[in-house]
Amino acid sequence: MLELRGLDKSFPGVHALSDVSLRFAAGEIHGLVGENGAGKSTLMRLVTGLLEPDRGEVWFAGRRVRFRNARESMAAGIQLVQQEIQVIPESTVAENLMLDKLVTRGWGVLDWPAIHAQARKHLEVVGLPVPPETIAKTLSAAQKRLLQIAKALAARTRLLLLDEPTSCLGPHETAGLHALLRELKAQGIALIYVTHKLEEVFALCDRVSVLRDGRHVGTHPVAGLDQDRLVRLMVGREVRDDRVGLRPVSGAPEVLRVEGLTRRGRAHDISFTLRAGEILGCYGLVGSGRTETARLLIGDDRADAGRVWVRGKPVALR
Structure with a gap:
C-alpha cells in the first residue's frame, strides 16, 4: 500500500531522516517505534504532505506520489490522527465531523437532520455515544480523541496513521480502540501505529519498524520479538536495570x-x-x-x- 524509498530530510543543524526505506501493507497494523528524536513524526509528516523530502520517493497504491499538502494526501485516502488533540472547541460534534462535507438542500441551506444522521453513523463506528449536537469542548480528552479518529474514518480511508493515539485514553478506551483497529485491518485498511507503549506493539501490531537517530534499523514480525530485544534495537545498546533501590522515608520530616x-x-x-x-x-x-x-x-x-x-x-x- 505504501512504500518509502530512500527518504532524506534535514533541518538546520539536524539530520532528521537518513535514507529511510520502508514498506507498509494493506490489511496490516504496522508499529513504528523509536526514542524521542528518532524521526517518527518527521516520517509521518513526509507521508502526509506536511513536509517535503529533500531526497527519496513516496509510492502509494502502486504509483509515485508527491503530496504538496495534507489536502492532497487526504484526497488520496491517507488520514493522520496526530498526538495533539485537534478539535474546534466551540463547534458541535457533528460540525467537527462533517466540516468539509456539510449536507445542503435548496439554496445552500444546511440540512441539519441529514448532517446529524451521518454524524451518528460515524460516532457509532468508534463507539462514541454522544449526541451530534454536543459542544466539542465539553467532551473528555478520551472522547475528543475518539472524535478525531471518527473524523479520519469518515473519509474514504485507505491508510490510517496514528501518532500516540492512546496517550490520553484509559485502559477501557484503549481496549475499545484496539478492537476498532483490528476491524479496520480486517477491512483491508493499512494502519501505521506510532507509540512509546511497547506493550501495545505486542498486543496489537503484526510487524514493527524501528527508527534510531533518523535511520531505519530494522523491521521485524512482532511474533519473533521480545521487549528486551525491541528496546535494544531502539537505543542501540544493552539496557540494564540500574535503578537505585527504594528506601523508606516514613520517619523523615x-x-x-x-x-x-x-x-x-x-x-x-x-x-x-x-x-x-x-x-x-x-x-x-x-x-x-x-x-x-x-x-x-x-x-x-x-x-x-x-x-x-x-x-x-x-x-x-x-
Whole structure:
C-alpha cells in the first residue's frame, strides 16, 4: 500500500531522516517505534504532505506520489490522527465531523437532520455515544480523541496513521480502540501505529519498524520479538536495570502537607503529604486535574477550599 524509498530530510543543524526505506501493507497494523528524536513524526509528516523530502520517493497504491499538502494526501485516502488533540472547541460534534462535507438542500441551506444522521453513523463506528449536537469542548480528552479518529474514518480511508493515539485514553478506551483497529485491518485498511507503549506493539501490531537517530534499523514480525530485544534495537545498546533501590522515608520530616485542596470544576478534595528525600509522583490522564492542582499549589489559581503547610507552617496561597 505504501512504500518509502530512500527518504532524506534535514533541518538546520539536524539530520532528521537518513535514507529511510520502508514498506507498509494493506490489511496490516504496522508499529513504528523509536526514542524521542528518532524521526517518527518527521516520517509521518513526509507521508502526509506536511513536509517535503529533500531526497527519496513516496509510492502509494502502486504509483509515485508527491503530496504538496495534507489536502492532497487526504484526497488520496491517507488520514493522520496526530498526538495533539485537534478539535474546534466551540463547534458541535457533528460540525467537527462533517466540516468539509456539510449536507445542503435548496439554496445552500444546511440540512441539519441529514448532517446529524451521518454524524451518528460515524460516532457509532468508534463507539462514541454522544449526541451530534454536543459542544466539542465539553467532551473528555478520551472522547475528543475518539472524535478525531471518527473524523479520519469518515473519509474514504485507505491508510490510517496514528501518532500516540492512546496517550490520553484509559485502559477501557484503549481496549475499545484496539478492537476498532483490528476491524479496520480486517477491512483491508493499512494502519501505521506510532507509540512509546511497547506493550501495545505486542498486543496489537503484526510487524514493527524501528527508527534510531533518523535511520531505519530494522523491521521485524512482532511474533519473533521480545521487549528486551525491541528496546535494544531502539537505543542501540544493552539496557540494564540500574535503578537505585527504594528506601523508606516514613520517619523523615514532613516538607509539604495538603488537605482538602479544592477549586470548583478543576480539582476536588486533594490531600497528600511529601517528606524530605521523597519523590511523589502525580499521575492521571489528560484533563484529570494534575496541572490544575499544581497551579493551585504555586498560587497561580485561587483555591475555593483547603489548607497547605510547608515545613509545618500554614501558608496562604495567593
